[in-house]
Amino acid sequence: MVSPRTAEAIKHVIEETERHGLLAIEGIRKEFPGVVALDNVQLRVRRGTVHALMGENGAGKSTLMKIIAGIYQPDAGEIRLRGELVTLKSPLDALEQGIAMIHQELALMNWMTVAENIWIRREPKNRFGLIDHGRMAEMTADLFARLRIKLDPRAQVSELTVAQKQMVEIARAVSYDSSILIMDEPTSALTDREVEGLFSIIRDLRERGIGIVYITHKMNELFEIADEFTVFRDGKYVGSHLSTDVNRDDIIRMMVGRDITDMFPKIECPIGEVILEVRNLTIPGVFHDISFSLRRGEILGLAGLVGSKRSNVAEAIFGVTPATSGEILVNGTAVTIGSPSAAMAQGFAFLTEDRKETGCFLSLNCLENIQSALITRSHVKGGFVDQSTVTKLAEDMARQLRVKTPNLYETVENLSGGNQQKLLIARWLLTKPRILILDEPTRGIDVGAKSEIHRLITGLAAEGVAVLMISSELPEVLGMSDRIVVMHEGRVSGVLDRADATQVKIMDLAAR
């Protein structure tokens, strides 16, 4: 039996929750030196809904999420949880109030196991008060079974691929059994198959009354999973709607303030002679007998599921981890590429998949990040960098890609995820490669900039650059590629021409 007073209190909480929703944010402002990241924004999340937060790169989405997760403190504004005003002083504080977050920049501890990463601070103990690793592995296995993730709980995180890491993050966030779950671009490294898996988890959580804030740059995800959405532009609140009330173009207009018509401006351009040929490339246990050729002016898509080892092939070609057998021919002559610098000497450029681990120099500024590849081969005289020319080139490229930063001397760590990605693209485009390898080039990039990057890639192809593009986004692969090589578990399972490639055919070959 509940006492009348308790009943009264419960009724009060329910009323307040009804009125404000699960999470209500009002008038939040956050300033960083030189940037107003958030200016008087609001967000209202109801129980049992998926609320998408949309906006261009640098619009302030992650910043607001970090405020809700207790990582940043707002300069002004209020946060209400179930109607109650709260201050979230630290990540621990937020976790204890039932707010869990999947971070855009993966936040896992290398060298520790998957299970240790998930249960850190909440490890099960045995009767001697010591951590029970067996039990912890079991708990992880149970969690993975529930989420249908197939991953060894005892595997070391440092050995996982980006996609696998993302799944660990998802599992960890879910394991908190929180009432609010923030997902900051949880699918940026996942292929459609894993995304579907995640969506069924999300639907399940929604059913159980959890409020989910979902950030993505993939428009189709918005319509598939989100009930409501809020748009930010340049740190300001633009509006909120039910996702059934609007169409794709409305949202894009809200996000960028103008119309973007052509998402994939593919220009058919003349394709020249073969410039790169790969024959029977093999690293035993990783990938086997990879053969394909790439022509000048051609964009070759490399599709496959997570774990199909597409990135490993790219790394082998660029000399990061050279293949143990097989041949690489550039312009018809066999070459040995033992290191990235040897690859660059042959005119290769390689945009890696993991911008945090192998891409950005996070503690350096934008200019230093953009110029780092360029000045290994040119614009240096007698040991001195021809800085004025390089700076100008970098500025032009940054402007073309619409990198959002106060200036090029800003530390890259402070840039939004999508803007970091743009810097890396700028870095490689400046080297004027003959063969450009792109691993997930538009990961975390907003719609406007995405079509800009697609335009740039197509433009390069028109100038005769050969492009090898790995992408987990099928529309991107289909829209951009002249031919598509599909991989399955470390082997080429088929090659499709642009004319007869469809999503279904690719998925068939990818999944076998």
Add this chain to the structure above:
Amino acid sequence: MNTITQPVPQLQQTRRRVPPELTILLVLVGISLTFEILGWILQGQSFLGNTQRLSIMILQVSVIGIIAIGVTQVIISDGIDLSSGSIVGATAMIAMSLAQVGTFERALYPGLTDLPVIVPVLAGLLVGVVCGAINGLLIAYSRIPPFIATLGMMVTARGFAKWYTKGQPISFPTDSFAAIGKGLAPVLIFLIVAAIMHVVLRYTRYGKFTYAIGANKQAARVSGIDVERHTVKVYAVAGLLSALAGIVVASRGLTAQAGMGTSYELDAIAMAVIGGVSLSGGRGSILGTMIGMVIFGVIISGFTFLRLDAYYQEMLKGIIIVAAVVADVYRQRKRVKTA
């Protein structure tokens, strides 16, 4: 769309790796055998066959080994501690000054002689914890690099040790204080400390937090770990173990001098690093450090055994430390490549 029946793609199981300790153990075996063979060739006798030599060797490295245990957890948390040797000096002085016998007429504190052994021990340990905690507080809250903070403590603590008696040594401890470092007691103390720390690092939250902070500080923070508070604890424990080493050294030598423990910090770091503790944090184990410690001891006693000039010994020691780290880095790189 119903996705419940849709299988998630099979992600391959990661291979079980050879524990890094095993390769370090092989290095130890290799080095020992080399000395054994050289021994027969150059000296006409066995290196390993002499148990007395081996027990002297273990005794020699045990004291620094105690420090290395503390340093191991500091390095795992992505820090460094340069102050250990000076803390040895400072605590040796303080502990000894409270452990003097009453029959010695020029005792430092004539009113404080013949105290029960617990007094000098606790006083010494307290000084160590305080020094370590100051290191930790500076590093965690004022965000100066560990290298600088502990360098400051290294100089300050040494200065304190010299100031304490204006450079005079302190001697004549009570029998019970002298017993701490007698015979093989230091080895026993080392083994107990190592066993405790092994369990702590592997099976307690303290250990997990230490690895987590070393692996990725930001990730540790967003997991709800109070990184600052834990950092203070880690350095305080390191200070505690340095103090313990200081007490053992003073007791064993029956005297305390301000210069005691000089350059112990570097030897302790070397032991940890030879034992596979990564200077970039997040990796390493007590077992590794213990093997590293024995390698260190074998090298020194091996060189002495071969009657190598002391100057050559030092040069070779330096080269071997670097070689061990190079080998470790190379092994890591190979592993990442094939992963």
